[in-house]
Amino acid sequence: MQGNRENSKGSHNEESVSTEFGCRRAQGPDGALSGSKYSFCGCDFTSNVYASYLYDIPILGTMSHSFISSFHNTEKLISNLLDNHDFVSIINKNKNIVHKLYDCKYTNESELIAFSAFAQINPKNFICLIDTYDTLKSGIYNFLIVALSLYEINYKPIGIRIDSGDLRSLTNECKNIFNDISQKLNVPFNQLKICVSNDINQKIINYLNEEQNHIDIFAIGTNLITCQSQPSLGLVYKLVQINNAPCFKMTNENKKSNLPYQKNVYRIYTDQQFATLDYIQLYNEQPPILNQQTISINIHDEWKQTIIIPKKIEQKLCLIWKYGKSLITFKNIYDLKKYTQSEINNFKNEHFKTVSPVPYPVLFSDTYHKVYKDLLIKNSHINQ
């Protein structure tokens, strides 16, 4: 989600979208399904066919390298036809055209046969993986030959995917060729989509976006379905109160202590645009009031005080389970996507920087600070 936001905010190509391609690297079938489902909050497509079926997420995919390398120069296509057209003749004619326009002496003939076979079964979803042999010396020209042939019989080819090499220079070169052939042959190939894959992560997206690029689709697999930097969700849940008594867990490590007592959480805006801080108080305290001075305290950092005047207040903590019954209705993934993206927009960009992000402040009420401190003193003998 953050990746997508950074991408859409920092990109030179404002239209670029991302698609989830992680299925084969997921931890088991339901790991893949969960990954596909929740990555829809930030992505626009999935390559996971079953997730698309279950959750109605738009699907996007291409062919595999093995599909292409299973073809050899020697065999013929099963049929020459596409619909009622002699597709092979049309391809041969367009092959002559493309070979006259560009330097095609190194194109791989078996790749052209593979693309042709793929077009025959997927004329409406023609997106080719063009780096099996050589992106700029073979794949791009074989794609053009078949794409021109489809266009000639009124299909709309979608585009290309590149899965290796220097994605920035390769995609820029492909875009130049698309623009060039559009002019030369008067075809709308400047609108063809360019998709990149190959271990795409935040760092690579940042690198690609540093300069002009024409990437339309980032296909993100391994780094989305199995996070490199945080492979497990590093959160804890702790018992904080039972039968009206606070539960305090001290331990020998500060970060594994808990925050005792039942609490309320408010997100406070000191202007109308961006969230300023999250404010935690005891459950039965008077909530913060609009336009009135509120003292907030950092209980973990020498009890620093901050005085704030809320201009907007959102209650953030809600009861989900009560006596074994769920009190909320879960959003469907389309509402979840909308909600997630609107929530992210409430935060300043500085919190999303990949290098030295500014931590979002979480502060406490004066009253909570007092009862917390009391409890700490009461239990402190054991930490002497």
Place this chain on the structure above:
Amino acid sequence: MQGNRENSKGSHNEESVSTEFGCRRAQGPDGALSGSKYSFCGCDFTSNVYASYLYDIPILGTMSHSFISSFHNTEKLISNLLDNHDFVSIINKNKNIVHKLYDCKYTNESELIAFSAFAQINPKNFICLIDTYDTLKSGIYNFLIVALSLYEINYKPIGIRIDSGDLRSLTNECKNIFNDISQKLNVPFNQLKICVSNDINQKIINYLNEEQNHIDIFAIGTNLITCQSQPSLGLVYKLVQINNAPCFKMTNENKKSNLPYQKNVYRIYTDQQFATLDYIQLYNEQPPILNQQTISINIHDEWKQTIIIPKKIEQKLCLIWKYGKSLITFKNIYDLKKYTQSEINNFKNEHFKTVSPVPYPVLFSDTYHKVYKDLLIKNSHINQ
């Protein structure tokens, strides 16, 4: 698996075992089940109750911090009894004994009540999490009180788990106390087990094993179920041959190329103890012969030649699927564990070092090298 091996080879405590504790951090329910199942190859227990039920893996667990922090000084136990004994009276008697032997002025009374309640429902599986308040000032003494009480009525307490703090010094201190009370009260508490958890990984195990320690059980969770250093399995599978023709995938990146043609793989030993190299040749080549010179070649590193004389040869590649049917019977996890551990023992320790491990050599036959080189030259024009 490697962790376990390193652990058992380098440890000062040769008897230590490991247990899989990762369920709550796994990627979904079947991610947890797969993790529990396959980690049994290296671990001896699981905390995953359903995996234990399905795969018959021995189970090991303790209580949660929330169980302990749900008790307060104020309440009483529901019953004073364990079997027909007045358990609370026995505990009070042993409390006096322990408080006279050790400095117990900071012990937490609610923790003692929690351990007592736990003993009442788990007298045969009494293993206590002793770091909720303070390991050495509270947890260890409360454990001793209840453990002595159980021992008195003929139950065998199992031991302790520590989940925070400096695990080396804390466990050494606890072992001293166990040895001390064994002598003073003539009880076999020097045999009590000491289990540690808290983000245990290879590095922490190495650190703990650098000096004397008395850790019996390493409980490994997050770092086993979600690997920090390689959260996805970084392998590729590629089409290598179809209809007797080789499939060659070049790409703009060397590491994403494939090794064409159907092949055979042999593990070769030049002595009887450790595997020397894996040797790959074409499927229809004459296999290497015992005690006869064999030339093996590194096709990726300037075609270096190595001459070897095999003393033992194992065929390693086997056909698993044929026309949609599985040709093998999968081992059960006990056989898999035995097989994995015996396979690991066939390799030199140098390949398992966590710092600068020596790569295990994978070399090729002269014939395979020739056909690979031919294919490379035939396709090399597209990489010019």
